[in-house]
Amino acid sequence: MRDASRAPQGEGRELLLALTDYRxxxxxxxxxxxxxxxxxxxxxxxxxxxxxxxTDEHNQGPFTxxxxxxxxxxxxxxxxxxxxxxxxxxxxxxxxxxxxxxxxARSAGYFDNVESCxxxxxxxxxxxxxxxxxxxxxxxxPMTPLHLAERxxxxxxxxxxxxxxVELGRRVVQRLGGGLDITLEHVPVEALxxxxxxxxxxxxxxxxxxxxxxxxxxxxxxxxxxxxMRFGDRLKSLFNFPMQQVDQRKWRLVETIRRPExxxxxxxxxxx
Numbered sequence: 001m002r003d004a005s006r007a008p009q010g011e012g013r014e015l016l017l018a019l020t021d022y023r024x025x026x027x028x029x030x031x032x033x034x035x036x037x038x039x040x041x042x043x044x045x046x047x048x049x050x051x052x053x054x055t056d057e058h059n060q061g062p063f064t065x066x067x068x069x070x071x072x073x074x075x076x077x078x079x080x081x082x083x084x085x086x087x088x089x090x091x092x093x094x095x096x097x098x099x100x101x102x103x104x105a106r107s108a109g110y111f112d113n114v115e116s117c118x119x120x121x122x123x124x125x126x127x128x129x130x131x132x133x134x135x136x137x138x139x140x141x142p143m144t145p146l147h148l149a150e151r152x153x154x155x156x157x158x159x160x161x162x163x164x165x166v167e168l169g170r171r172v173v174q175r176l177g178g179g180l181d182i183t184l185e186h187v188p189v190e191a192l193x194x195x196x197x198x199x200x201x202x203x204x205x206x207x208x209x210x211x212x213x214x215x216x217x218x219x220x221x222x223x224x225x226x227x228x229m230r231f232g233d234r235l236k237s238l239f240n241f242p243m244q245q246v247d248q249r250k251w252r253l254v255e256t257i258r259r260p261e262x263x264x265x266x267x268x269x270x271x272x
Contacts, residue, residue: 011062019077019238022050026084033091037102040095047092050085051263054232054239063235078238085239086206090165093140097168100141100175122200123255123268125226129153132197136213137204138184140168144202149180157194158184189213195220205230205240205264218250218271227251227269240264248272 029043053059066074121144127133131154135144138158145156160166166186173182189195198221203210210229217227232240240263246253250272257266 012065015059015062016066016074016077018053019081022046022053023077023081023084026050026081026088030084030087030091033094037095037098040092040099043088043092043095047088050239054236054263055261057235057260060235063238081238082241083208086208086241089206089239090139090162094165094168097140097172101168101171121202121228121257121266122226123257123266125200125268127152127154127200131155131199132194133157133200133202134189134192134195134198135159135202135204136189136210137207138165138169139204140165141172142169142182142184145182145184146173146177146180149177149182153181154200155181156183157192157198158182159187159189159192160184161186190216190220196222198222198225201225201227203227203229205232208241210241211244211246214251214269215247218247221271223271225271229267229269230264231267232264236264243267 025046029039029046032039067078127148129152131148131152133145133148133154133156135142135156135158138145138160140162142158145158148154149156158169160169163186166184169184173180173184183194185192195217201217201221203214207213210231214227214229217225229243230240231243232238233242246269251269252272253267254270255268257268259265
């Protein structure tokens with residue numbers, strides 16, 4: 001049994017209560033998705049609130065204090081929140097896609113936050129119209145492919161393990177980006193011919209197996225490929241899977257783009 005004298009006090013206790021409440025709300029809304037948009041407004045509000053929470057530096061101190069205690073219960077809470085909020089991010093994209101396809105426009109703080117990151121995703125490794133970009137975890141509302149294909153002219157292939165997300169994403173691309181060089185597939189990256197052609201790879205921050213996939217991609221990609229790994233450490237790990245060590249014989253970290261006001265940061269890798 002935990003020593004009561006070591007129970008979180010003050011800001012730590014408030015943060016713990018807030019996180020517990022967030023997990024409860026995310027779990028309920030993730031389980032409540034039924035293919036309609038009846039709970040879209042509720043989830044939109046929660047996602048905007050949570051995006052502000054994980055980018056608020058005032059929460060970092062209490063979070064770090066709780067993390068240092070090494071409580072298994074706190075670690076489980078963080079892992080659960082990460083999983084449930086990622087599920088809800090995927091549902092939120094489905095709501096946005098369904099609204100668009102039904103002729104309703106929906107703008108949320110979460111999407112504005114994500115879209116603001118795309119422009120400088122690769123730092124000094126600039127994208128051009130000759131670039132071929134593979135996006136792992138393209139989702140139901142493929143913001144990144146649309147942005148890259150429309151503004152830069154790059155060819156983009158997105159993959160996702162969610163069949164419904166791929167089907168919705170294709171309809172969104174047809175509606176917003178007819179004629180753009182965008183393909184969405186429900187195919188493992190290792191079975192995708194485009195993987196060997198890609199000049200750039202982007203991993204969504206909510207893809208849990210992204211570092212396992214990165215390791216796998218070393219043998220499948222061209223020598224000069226550049227990988228943008230979206231991730232979140234510390235407080236942002238409540239919403240994103242964090243950075244991990246890589247096999248330095250395969251990959252080299254060349255730049256870390258920290259963006260305090262965005263929900264995720266970006267690690268850039270090239271082959272060693």
